[in-house]
Amino acid sequence: MAASGSSSPLSFYTANDSHAEQSTTPSSPARAKPCPYRQARKLPRELKEHCQIFLEEQLYTCAINLLNSTLGAGLSRRTPTGKAVPVPPPSQLALLNTLIVHPLHTTRADEPEHLDVSGLALGYLRNLLAIVGPVNADLRAAFRFCSVSRWGRRPGHAGHGSDSDMSDGEADRHHDRLRGRMANEASVWSRGQDLWTTVGWAFNTATLHPHRWRYWRVWLEYMLDVLEADWAERERLDGEAHEAHGKTGDEPLASRRQSMILMYLDQPENRQPGFKRILKALFADGGGLSSSSFSEVFEKEPRGPRKGSKKRKREQTLDLDNDKFGDYFDDASTSSGISEPPTPQKPRDARREASFGCSNPGLAESVALRLRFFRLLSEATFVLRKRSELNQLYRDFAAAIKVLPLHMFSLLVTQRENPLLPETHVTLTKELLHLLLPSNYKDPRKADPEGEAMGSLTMPMLEHCYVASPANTVGIEDNAKLSLVVENAIQLLWSCDMVVYTESFAEAVERGIKAREAKAKKKRTGRARADAGDTLAQDVLASSGKRMRVLVQALEASAGMQH
Incomplete structure (x- = not known):
């Protein structure tokens, strides 16, 4: 099943670092x-x-x-x-x-x-x-x-040839x-x-x-x-x-x-x-x-734009005793009545x-x-x-x-x-997950071999490879970024009607939210004080977690209505 629905009839081949995968193309x-x-x-x-x-x-x-x-x-x-x-x-x-x-x-x-x-x-x-x-x-x-x-x-340029020396197109x-x-x-x-x-x-x-x-x-x-x-x-x-x-x-x-x-x-x-x-x-x-x-x-x-000329009336009389210097100290631009355009x-x-x-x-x-x-x-x-x-x-x-x-x-x-295109979005999402997750995250080929061979993003991949892990660093910003990518991956499948509620998936989502929040609280080695953007990253991480919980609740409600 294609990760992004059936909007694109063609596939292309792309690589994900050490291993290759099949994906979709625009x-x-x-x-x-x-x-x-x-x-x-x-x-x-x-x-x-x-x-x-x-x-x-x-x-x-x-x-x-x-x-x-x-x-x-x-x-x-x-x-x-x-x-x-x-x-x-x-x-x-x-x-x-x-x-x-x-x-x-x-x-x-x-x-x-x-x-x-x-x-x-x-x-x-x-x-x-x-x-x-x-x-x-x-x-x-x-x-x-x-x-x-x-x-x-330009006219008059040395070596300018005559029309007879040119091809029709050049002429x-x-x-x-x-x-x-x-x-x-x-x-x-x-x-x-x-x-x-x-x-x-x-x-x-x-x-x-x-x-x-x-x-x-x-x-x-x-x-x-x-x-x-x-x-x-x-x-x-x-x-x-x-x-x-x-x-x-x-x-x-x-x-x-x-x-x-x-x-x-x-x-x-x-x-x-x-x-x-x-x-x-x-x-x-x-x-x-x-x-x-x-x-x-x-x-x-x-x-x-140039400001309107505010040419002042010049003193033509030179009277040093009364501090009248005529236009002696006028610079070139002032004397000519031209003012430089201001720089915003x-x-x-x-x-x-x-x-x-x-x-x-x-x-x-x-x-x-x-x-x-x-x-x-x-x-x-x-x-x-x-x-x-x-x-x-x-x-x-x-x-x-x-x-x-x-x-x-x-x-x-x-x-x-x-x-x-959704297909391109899927490929970039998987690339970002690969960059942000720890090196020991589960290989998608083991979770869904067929889907990975097609370059798909599937529910088994989300549940077993992506949603439950924290970022590969203790930085709060990286964990916030990973949370956004995971949230986006869920929404991509939602938009293609490919998300199915299961208790195990809901538990994996919850484990991931808690794992990222816990890892983000760890202090970096030798860090004396919080970074300026930590408060912002904390808000993003918390908001993303709340939205994922709402998504899971909506999936559960939808599954209950179908039964």
Whole structure:
């Protein structure tokens, strides 16, 4: 019996340290389905040139309104004509994406109309994604990170070749290139270095700079929507190819090998062992290590808008006897009437808030986004990479969760509406149990050989292997974490209607609650005083135990009603 119900028709292989187990995957066999998107065509030359002029002259509202009108043409008709939708070149889409989050049009906007640009750009890109789709719109080409402009060298650059020296594709990109800093060196695609560096900084702002997180959260949500839609569409295209070949041979992967998530995984900056750098970005919390690893994307990004100029009337008379020095002591910025934008103060307890996640709204909001990234990584790794890489991804992800501060740990482990598939949640739960339980805990293969071979989480495993043990340390925080994972494991089976009440199971749950509470009361060797978070951990441990007792009582009542 599958641990997570029958929602997933496929299994994958993952490892649990020294022994291997079969588990479930978020991937599913590709099926040939109708294309959910409209076909795309290049924006007509005249319209493209108009948009290019608007964007280069920073008339962003005019450009976006023009693009929206071309996108919406004909969509209001009751019977779609099937006519292809005009789509601007990648260089223009890349700039619109930058406008979503750039400080000059968000937190540092001087004029109200500058603030409108961010929302208008996001609205157009979302409409484009919904109508044309990520593949037809060629968002893969638009949303590429690079250190210099990918659209061609700047005018006047030495060695700039003529059009006759270029291929057709290079010539198109050359003509589509946008001038201006916002489209080139100041864009998110140049400043961000790569996706994971950008993601790491974005998650840092959730704790350190809430005024910036407001916009980075929207950008992350949009990018995740793009990545997920891109993967789903390419899976459909591979399914189409499979159907075309009569479903013979292995399932095609050609389209998914061109997916955006794989493009970001294979960027040169990611050439580090395993997934360590990516996971470091997904767990960035604004602490010292995260801040040093992922610095601000845009120049002086945390600063707010410029204050209105308060140019004082200068004394033009030099009268030393009456302390009138004219403008002699005016510095350059004051003399010119320009004031530096203020820098919002970081909260004094920023690091503490990063450590205790649920006291920080931004950090709590970021949990679902972190898990969505992991789900994409898991699926792409399963389909396109070696099995050993998938095993390592799950082990590293579970190990990173295990050492998180308690509140952040609880947000990741106990989310009720979880972006992860139940199957993936089961695998991570078993990995965490393996990390938190003593080394002599009973091997699940002895409690339920068949279930363990399938990668399942079953009642025999819970009763005989997991629920009755304390943590492998005397630390109260580790025992609280183990209690949360055990509670979550019970609820996972409950949600799949796989929990059956027995007296022996109820006794095992009660033994575990008492064992963890008793072990948490032991003093660590040489510890002079209680840790600052002990009171919090004690509350979490006690509350989790109460909830498990309620679950057992509900199971008993349900079993009594059935009899």
